[in-house]
Amino acid sequence: MKRWQDIVLPIPDWLNTWAAEISPTLPEVDQRMAAVIDLARINVQHGGGPFAAAVFDQTSGELIAPGVNWVVPGKSSLLHAEVMALALAxxxxxxxxxxxxxxxxxxxxxxxxxxxxxxxxxTGIASIVCGARSEDVEAIGFDEGQRAADWVQGLQRRGISVTREVMRAQAIEVLQSYRGEIYNSRLLTKP
Amino acid sequence: MKRWQDIVLPIPDWLNTWAAEISPTLPEVDQRMAAVIDLARINVQHGGGPFAAAVFDQTSGELIAPGVNWVVPGKSSLLHAEVMALALAxxxxxxxxxxxxxxxxxxxxxxxxxxxxxxxxxTGIASIVCGARSEDVEAIGFDEGQRAADWVQGLQRRGISVTREVMRAQAIEVLQSYRGEIYNSRLLTKP
Incomplete structure (x- = not known):
């Protein structure tokens, strides 16, 4: 009897529909962030968490892979938006x-x-661009977990560039409109 | 056209064969670690990295899921031993x-x-038991990445108990016998 099989991390069906409707190339960083924030909003409507991410080709702005927080529907704590986007890429x-x-x-x-x-x-990613700050995420009850205090500088020392607060206000808006489950929060369950 | 499909992280076929040959319940921590170190040794013979892990029921010692480092054969940087074991669990x-x-x-x-x-x-794991130390891993050229300096205390503060150096010498032996690829090492590629 085969007990364990390949790990399957499901992605939502509508992700391909969403991608088919946006421009396949988004040359400006604000366009890329706007698309990602829009994706987070749509994800909440589909029962996911208020987070989205995507991997883009840095030169052309081409969308390589999108990701959404799908932990609860997908029954896997791995299914954070960034992990989905990176694994799909x-x-x-x-x-x-x-x-x-x-x-x-x-x-x-x-x-x-x-x-x-x-x-x-x-993953070999060259850069990361963030919308909301960690304190914005924690303000609605989610937990960022244990990270190095100087994680931004740490990534930069490793050759990964970090840009923060791109369209932060719009990103916060999605977080604050969220009324779903706050799962996996050790801060809340184990104070 | 469907562009992205569910993420599939492959596990090696022989993992089920290996598990069928060991005792399904290992009540002592040294038995559990010995099995995991043995699994790391076998993984190297199959072309994986020199790392293994497993999730056990803490009360009964029952094996819930094994994991091996399968990054190169499985073409995914997610496929570290601990991630495979946790995701399979x-x-x-x-x-x-x-x-x-x-x-x-x-x-x-x-x-x-x-x-x-x-x-x-x-993942909701209650405890973690480690064999080799990080310096043993780094001694053969692998990179542990950016972690909080007090990660052990940090996990304990979050209710996850940490036990270190269980059968460390035997774990080091597998590391030092490894002659395969040192992939994904930012320390080496981006000094």
């Missing part, structure tokens, strides 16, 4: 090392939690 | 929150890198 390119295929940017509607911060370091 | 139990199903222990042949440390915080 690796799957699309067929490699564990994005840097072998070009220079890629992770745009995320909110600063990465401990999981996404850890995961992104091994 | 969640998939086996059908939940993003292991704590809802009991008290589970992650046994790992080496202390967790930034990715595994981040991932484990959202």
């Amino acid at each position: 690796e799957q699309t390119l067929g490699s564990y090392e994005l840097a072998s295929y070009g220079s890629f940017e992770l745009v995320t509607s909110a600063e990465p939690c401990c999981q996404c911060l850890g995961v992104l370091q091994w | 969640e998939q086996t139990l059908g939940s993003y929150e292991l704590a809802s199903y009991g008290s589970f222990e992650l046994v790992t042949s080496a202390e967790p890198c930034c990715q595994c440390l981040g991932v484990l915080q959202w």
